[in-house]
Amino acid sequence: MKALILSGGHGTRLRPLTYSQQKQLIPVANKPVLFYAIEDAIEAGVHDIGIITGPNREQVIETVTSVDWDAEITFIHQGEPAGLAHAILVAEEFLNEDEFVMYLGDNILKDGITSHIEKFKKLNPDSLILLTQVEEPQRFGVAELDRNGKVKKLIEKPKVPPSNYALVGVYFFKPVILDACRNIKPSWRNELEITDAIQWLIENGYRVEASIVKGWWKDTGKPEDILEANRLVLDEIEYKNSGKIENSRIIGRVVVEDGSVIKNSIIKGPSIIGRDCRIINSYIGPYTSIGNECQVIETEIEDSVVMENSEVINAGRIVESLIGKNVKIRGKDTKPAGKRFIVGDNSDIIL
Numbered sequence: 001m002k003a004l005i006l007s008g009g010h011g012t013r014l015r016p017l018t019y020s021q022q023k024q025l026i027p028v029a030n031k032p033v034l035f036y037a038i039e040d041a042i043e044a045g046v047h048d049i050g051i052i053t054g055p056n057r058e059q060v061i062e063t064v065t066s067v068d069w070d071a072e073i074t075f076i077h078q079g080e081p082a083g084l085a086h087a088i089l090v091a092e093e094f095l096n097e098d099e100f101v102m103y104l105g106d107n108i109l110k111d112g113i114t115s116h117i118e119k120f121k122k123l124n125p126d127s128l129i130l131l132t133q134v135e136e137p138q139r140f141g142v143a144e145l146d147r148n149g150k151v152k153k154l155i156e157k158p159k160v161p162p163s164n165y166a167l168v169g170v171y172f173f174k175p176v177i178l179d180a181c182r183n184i185k186p187s188w189r190n191e192l193e194i195t196d197a198i199q200w201l202i203e204n205g206y207r208v209e210a211s212i213v214k215g216w217w218k219d220t221g222k223p224e225d226i227l228e229a230n231r232l233v234l235d236e237i238e239y240k241n242s243g244k245i246e247n248s249r250i251i252g253r254v255v256v257e258d259g260s261v262i263k264n265s266i267i268k269g270p271s272i273i274g275r276d277c278r279i280i281n282s283y284i285g286p287y288t289s290i291g292n293e294c295q296v297i298e299t300e301i302e303d304s305v306v307m308e309n310s311e312v313i314n315a316g317r318i319v320e321s322l323i324g325k326n327v328k329i330r331g332k333d334t335k336p337a338g339k340r341f342i343v344g345d346n347s348d349i350i351l
Helices: 033-043 055-065 084-090 114-123 175-182 196-203 225-232
Strands: 003-009 050-054 072-078 102-105 107-109 127-133 139-144 151-155 165-173 208-212 218-221 244-246 248-250 254-257 259-265 266-268 269-273 278-280 287-290 295-302 311-319 328-330 348-350
Touching: 003 033, 003 084, 033 050, 033 055, 033 102, 033 107, 033 244, 050 055, 055 072, 084 102, 084 175, 084 196, 107 165, 107 225, 114 165, 114 208, 151 196, 151 208, 165 196, 175 196, 196 208, 218 225, 218 348, 248 295, 254 266, 266 269, 287 295
Parallel strands: 003 050, 003 102, 050 072, 127 208, 244 259, 248 266, 254 269, 259 278, 269 287, 278 295, 295 311, 311 328, 328 348
Antiparallel strands: 102 165, 107 218, 127 165, 139 151, 139 165
């Protein structure tokens, strides 16, 4: 089996961050979102992985190849995003009539995909789609199931949902999906939709089964989704300290990476401090990820993501914020007024 992981698209809902970086490379708990999908595929025994790239192809290639993966990785350029079914057609040569799992690279699943790949092999359907129960199914693609759990119909954002089972961004396919993708027409968005391709399978007598995701699942398409995914992942971390702690308090499950110095500060977990950081006279609160080579001085940060090489100095209290790479935030005093930021890379902010 192969894996096809999607890392294209413009990420307009995450701007201004995605003006300068690919959305799937935004870190959650100091790891690019895309890496969670790659790790899930490898953990499930898939070692032949194709990654669909788009506008920031070189950036994705550079980031992925910086790691020595236990897999052969092929990069496949889609160009302009024209739908998930179009991505399958673009990858036809790579897929080469093999079964495959398609994984949207901005999704994170708590429990990975191992149990689902086992179900796909056991049931041997033409497609296995992952579903999860949601509170507002009208916001998602929704599956209608028969009493045996077989998929009867897929409906995109229905006004009256037939169930509360929403599509998760992971799909298993046999090669017949290529025929389906070739036989559908573009949607009103002028894209070849994967829901239409799966519906084509159903209508043409092919078997589509469902597998229910029981742990949490997060689509990191918006800033608030990144922060929520960061909370969920940090909830799973264990204490580890490889840095230098001077006259400071570490409370709870905190990770401090190599070369970092924590001085006259309080770090409360769950949180993570990357490599070669300086945290001086500051407070890092729960659910905060500080990227590599950052400086936080005379500042309080809580429930936030700060990306690598950023400086936050005399900035008071920052909460629920998503701060890009190489950002400088500086204040003239230390009054603890709460501030919220969604800041793109290479910014320079003086408060």
